[in-house]
Amino acid sequence: MSRRFAGTAALALFAAGCGPLVQYSDELVEPRTGRSEFVIWPATAGGVIGFVVGIPIDVVAFPFTWGVYRLQKAGNPNDADLVSTALFPSFVLWRAGAIVLGTPFDAIEYGFYRAWLPPDAMNRDAREALELELDDSTLPLHPVVPIYGDR
Numbered sequence: 431m432s433r434r435f436a437g438t439a440a441l442a443l444f445a446a447g448c449g450p451l452v453q454y455s456d457e458l459v460e461p462r463t464g465r466s467e468f469v470i471w472p473a474t475a476g477g478v479i480g481f482v483v484g485i486p487i488d489v490v491a492f493p494f495t496w497g498v499y500r501l502q503k504a505g506n507p508n509d510a511d512l513v514s515t516a517l518f519p520s521f522v523l524w525r526a527g528a529i530v531l532g533t534p535f536d537a538i539e540y541g542f543y544r545a546w547l548p549p550d551a552m553n554r555d556a557r558e559a560l561e562l563e564l565d566d567s568t569l570p571l572h573p574v575v576p577i578y579g580d581r
Contacts, residue, residue: 455525458532469539473532480527484520491519 457463458473488495495516503510514521552560 451529452525455528455532458528458536464544465536466539466543469532469535472535473528476527476529476531477524478527479531480523480525481520483527484517484523487519487523488517492516495519 455473455477458465459470459477461470495518499510499512499515502515
């Protein structure tokens with residue numbers, strides 16, 4: 431039964447993609463997301479540990495990553511980057527370390543602190559700025575001309 435559960439969990443994780451995990455690992459180390467030092471420091475330490483652990487893997491995997499880089503350069507020379515390709519294992523372990531060490535602290539902080547905070551109230555100027563930003567980002571996608579005043 432445990433193999434079936436592990437297989438199902440792995441399949442669900444791979445089907446979901448890694449975009450949300452990358453975004454979450456970024457949010458764990460950013461103070462602008464509302465997280466305190468209680469979460470930021472362990473997540474940052476996990477990221478650093480993961481990156482350092484990944485360096486020997488980068489060295490061992492270099493023949494493979496060099497081949498991948500050469501394929502990228504042949505296909506699109508402007509977007510090929512040797513450093514990000516060669517250090518890919520370290521970058522993955524950086525994200526994984528930030529998630530592994532930061533998530534428990536994030537859950538504790540959310541359960542005991544952030545979940546109980548009232549939502550930030552927007553003042554009139556902030557609401558108008560947000561509405562204009564949303565208009566600028568969505569209206570070009572639709573053939574609509576706004577009928578309210580000029581900007």
